[in-house]
Amino acid sequence: MAGSNLFTGTLDLLILQTLKRGPKHGYAIGKWLADRTEGAVALEESALYPALHRLERKGLIEGAWGQTDTGRKARFYTLTRRGDKALGRETARWEEHAGAVFSVLRHEEG
């Protein structure tokens, strides 16, 4: 169970990273992540939207209704300044953490 925070955090991190390149709606976020990871990260809606809403509550992202290129109504999410800072901080922490984990794993495997 100790690991679960780490991975919830991972999802948040992925979402924030996705939004760094500009506002996106939920469907686009999921699709972008899936494309980038060649389908390895297939987000279920049941995981994606609660994460978005959680991030919005924390003030890391901001949601607003807008229109897509094709004229459809969608809720677009934008990275806030607070979110941007959090992204930088968390990325560093994650890398550090992951590095530690990997070094342990490699050691054991060798």
Next chain:
Amino acid sequence: MKRFFRAGDYRPDPHRDVLDEMQSHLDLKVEDLMAQGLTEEEARREALRTTGGSSLDEAWAVSTARATTHTRRRLRRRSFLHHIDTLLQDVRYALRRMGQNPGFTLIAILSLAVGIGANTAVFSAVNALFLRPPPYHAPEELVQVWSGFRDRAPTSSASWEEYQALREVADVFSGIGAYDGILTRIRNQEGTQSAFVEAVTPDLFTVLGIEPALGRFFLPDEGRTPGGDPLAILGYGFWVRAFEGDPGVLGRTVYLAGQSFTIVGVTPPELSALQSSTLITELFIPMSMAGVVSGETDAAGTPVEHPRSVDVLARLAPGVPREAGEVRVKRIARDVLEAQGEEAREGWELSLWPIRYQAINPSIDASLIQVATFLLAVAVLVLLLACTNLANLFLARGVDRKREIAVRLAMGAGRMRLVRQLCTEALLLSALGGLAGLFLAQWTLDLLLRLQPQVGVTFNLHASTDGRVLLFTLGTVSLAGLLVGLAPAMAATRREISLTLKGEAPERRKGILSLRGSLVAFQMSVSVILLTGAGLFLRSLLVAQDTDPGFSTDRSVSVWVDLEKSGVPPSDWERVTEELQARVRAQAGIRLMGTTDLLPLLSRNTDVFGIPGLDPPEGRDGYMMDVYAVDAGYVSVMGIPLLSGRGIEATDREGTPRVVLVSQEAARRFWPEESPLGKEIISSSTGNGYQVVGVVGNVASNLLRDPPRPTVYFSLAQRPREEVYLVAEGAGTRQETVAALRRAVWEVDPDLLIRHAQSLEERLGVNLYPARMAALFLGTFGLMALLLAAIGLYGVVSLSVSRRTREVGVRMSLGADAGRVVAMILGGSLGSVAVGGFIGLSLAILLARLIRGFLFGVEPADPTTLVSVPLILGAVAALAAYLPARRASRVNPVRALRSE
């Protein structure tokens, strides 16, 4: 949480907002799919299918769950539908997966069907025998009186005197009645057949609290005077079979034992027989007619007034516990014995048994329970085997999907949801297997009944599928489903995510003690046990079928006429027998015919003989031999070879010298050095001397497996008997010959009782029935077990191969050849096979002793079986492991290494 509420306050309708977002998500997805070339309808369907209603619902639920209490209440209302939706989605998902793998699905369903079916079949039989409540009013108040020695399972019913004494104790019982089962004969249009009737005291049906389906039961004053009130109540089944359920049957006459009875009623359909739920009673008659129908007479030849012993059923008075009743009853039994001046039977006592869980009588029940336990153990073993096997395959597939599952877990999919999804598939398979198992069980029981040998009474193993059986099957299905699905699902969703995401998680140490290794070992040992059992029974059957009974069984048929039960006085036996022989000869198409007082196999008559010039064995009067009384045609119609001398001839009659034939075995044993022809033997039962005039071949007298016994054939004309078997070989089919024999008997006297008519082959079949059934069922179980073990092993080896692909690649790029790789993988897998095989074989050798009594010409430690079973299993296991191992050896090293 607090912060959210504040945030939520800014929104006019938070969950409405989220719903809009979900709708927008779907729309975008549809649009996206359409851009990929799908029509709108297809895209919409696809979007709904892949995301499903439920994933969005879940998102909506989580996002809004904490919004307001109002929403929460609405959510709860929704959550039921949500669960249904999730369930349907899981079922769809499972069905899709099952459809993708039809071979696996079929094998899974089949193996579960066999496992569950076996359990259901055994349980149905147990249910019919012991669990189904008897069709009486408040059966828990009813007790049956049994007698026997203290501290032993009683075997006898109560004596008539005990019954009379019990009737006096009004304060223990609120009602008491007695009955007695009688095998007698009934005359109908086709001749006279045997019938099982029960003589009852008039109050018995009242005690039981049942109502007639038609007419009435006996009145309180009927059946009190011996020989009076020739009335009959038809058993429901008999009414339907013999009278086609004609309601106008009341007042008509039936002939039992040559006596006319007036039909006054029909029993309710639930009541098959009083004596036991396994018999069918054709008719019920008043106790007053018992002596007339049974043919039991006193010394003067008048029918007895009442049976010597009766089965007593009583209803305990309100508030009287059975134990208290029993104390009273034991005292009464003592009083009765004292009144009769009997003191020899020390420790003989009466006891009260609840009738609820009683099949036949307490001591037979005990052995039935033993057999049922044995069968249930075998069935449970098979089911366990099927379950471990499937669990193993699920485990393997779970590991295959571990990466997918890990990602889904990491992305926040609920573990329970995943476990549920994996379990749904197992439960679905189990349910389908259970359904098939129900049919399989019913079919098996029908088959058993159909193959039931003809023995004179009709068994009523009416093991229909009732609610209890369904419940049992449902329980078995759920248990099997959980057993198959839960452990693999838990294992597959265990959060070893970091390892799995990184690449292949390192395989845990493989060894013979790993989980999968132990499963394989377990499967192998169970297979060995079941197959050894099957092999032993199969060998018995083969030995038995090859055993020459000493007479030919392929052409002749026989009809058994019971002169004594037909009411023919002993003085007329010879005359009636001669008439029968003449009538049979007169029938068209009869080529050969013979007569005997007993057919070989199943039972035998014996006599003790003095042999001049040979001292009797220590402490005996003479030598015991099997005896038959036959006519001139018997030896040739039976195909028994005449080895020397002459056969019985028509001239060997009363008044001419008494002659006998002896069997080869008798000749070998008593006159080893010389010809027995012309020797004399003295029958100790008649005191007469008989001259040996011929020697004939040996026949199997009782059981096929028995060694030949010394046998003597008298001339029937010199020794008339109460029972007559007419054996004939006809020009037509066996059925035509049987019909001709029946016609001949009818022409002599329609009242003659034909106990049964069968071909000699059928008679042999009765002898082989237990061996056949055992070989059939254990053989099926054993083959199933073999198949399951092979599939399981194949799956496990395949899995380990796929996980060692990289290792194989490395080895091969370093120059290992294909043969080495195959050997390496085989070696790793066959270790657990060997361990399992060894354990199974040791247990099988131990367990085989328990079935020694059922075996036939085969020792429990039969070398053929004990060598061939492990060999066959080993070969199958090797093949199952070899196929995936060979696949591994063909791995392309470069591709294998790239999978890093």
